[in-house]
Amino acid sequence: MKKQKFIKLFLLALLIIPIISACSSQTAPFNSKEKLGSQVNYTITGIDAGAGIMSSTQTALKSYGLEKNNWQLQTSSTAAMTSTLDKAIQDKRPIVVTGWQPHWMFTKYPIKFLKDPKNVYGKAEHINTVVRKGLKTDKPEAYTILDRFHWNPTQMSKVMLKVNDGMDPNKAAKQWIKANPKLVNEWTKGVKKVHGQSLKMTYVAWDSEIASTNVIAQVLRNQGYKVTIQAMEIQPVWASIATGAADAQVSAWLPKTSGLFYKDYKGRFEDLGPNLQGAKVGLAVPKYMTNINSIEDLKNK
Numbered sequence: 001m002k003k004q005k006f007i008k009l010f011l012l013a014l015l016i017i018p019i020i021s022a023c024s025s026q027t028a029p030f031n032s033k034e035k036l037g038s039q040v041n042y043t044i045t046g047i048d049a050g051a052g053i054m055s056s057t058q059t060a061l062k063s064y065g066l067e068k069n070n071w072q073l074q075t076s077s078t079a080a081m082t083s084t085l086d087k088a089i090q091d092k093r094p095i096v097v098t099g100w101q102p103h104w105m106f107t108k109y110p111i112k113f114l115k116d117p118k119n120v121y122g123k124a125e126h127i128n129t130v131v132r133k134g135l136k137t138d139k140p141e142a143y144t145i146l147d148r149f150h151w152n153p154t155q156m157s158k159v160m161l162k163v164n165d166g167m168d169p170n171k172a173a174k175q176w177i178k179a180n181p182k183l184v185n186e187w188t189k190g191v192k193k194v195h196g197q198s199l200k201m202t203y204v205a206w207d208s209e210i211a212s213t214n215v216i217a218q219v220l221r222n223q224g225y226k227v228t229i230q231a232m233e234i235q236p237v238w239a240s241i242a243t244g245a246a247d248a249q250v251s252a253w254l255p256k257t258s259g260l261f262y263k264d265y266k267g268r269f270e271d272l273g274p275n276l277q278g279a280k281v282g283l284a285v286p287k288y289m290t291n292i293n294s295i296e297d298l299k300n301k
């Protein structure tokens with residue numbers, strides 16, 4: 001290339017590159033002086049459409065006046081959301097995601113929940129065990145164990161992290177059971193062994209539910225049940241219990257996240273109460289977005 005031509009191209013590049021990067025602000029690191037909305041395309045990165053956190057976020061967009069400011073919620077999947085979050089954090093870019101705990105995203109990434117002064121997502125949640133009517137008389141041993149099943153967020157996170165590291169969920173469940181004999185014994189103490197009775201559980205393939213369903217299913221297998229677990233959308237999970245097509249599910253995030261299904265199917269299931277306390281749902285951002293601390297800040301900053 002002639003020297004003169006090279007210089008011309010070089011000068012052109014100098015001119016064009018800043019223009020391009022100014023247009024695609026999405027690739028730029030977070031800037032606390034610039035309006036947040038325009039830095040993230042007024043987009044909250046969400047998960048699958050059926051999740052309670054998605055309908056709560058739609059409510060949040062309205063209650064906080066974000067919708068009329070062009071904010072929108074993007075539907076994807078947990079895997080797509082966490083991979084977008086991963087990439088954003090690597091480049092220190094701004095991002096707003098739907099977040100919940102227990103989940104490994106809070107262990108793996110420096111993220112924080114945004115304050116929710118209008119209490120759209122509720123303060124704390126618990127996860128309940130829900131069984132079909134009649135289970136108590138048909139399969140009293142399973143009923144007792146399901147009724148006693150409870151653990152805490154740290155214990156659930158241990159299983160989730162292993163699965164996230166690539167371990168088969170059933171193997172992770174078996175390892176966890178082996179490492180926690182005292183707690184598991186609290187659930188099974190004095191319960192008669194059974195011999196190959198079948199038991200069906202349904203769940204949604206969210207990381208928390210993969211962990212809990214695999215653990216309790218394996219405990220019931222150790223008791224002698226032939227347990228099948230089937231993943232599906234949230235609404236059919238509730239329907240499967242209401243119609244008696246399935247025996248139990250351990251994924252009822254309450255009072256808000258699964259609250260609509262709880263209300264819709266009320267009277268057609270038996271609620272065995274919380275299997276986990278101290279869950280939380282909301283919007284989350286990386287900690288380096290230091291001036292963004294409340295959902296209100298999405299609109300104002």
Ligand code: PBE
Pocket residue numbers: 047050051052053054100206208253257258281
């Ligand atoms: N989650 C995880 C679910 C419940 C479990 C928070 C993504 C939801 O319905 O939003």
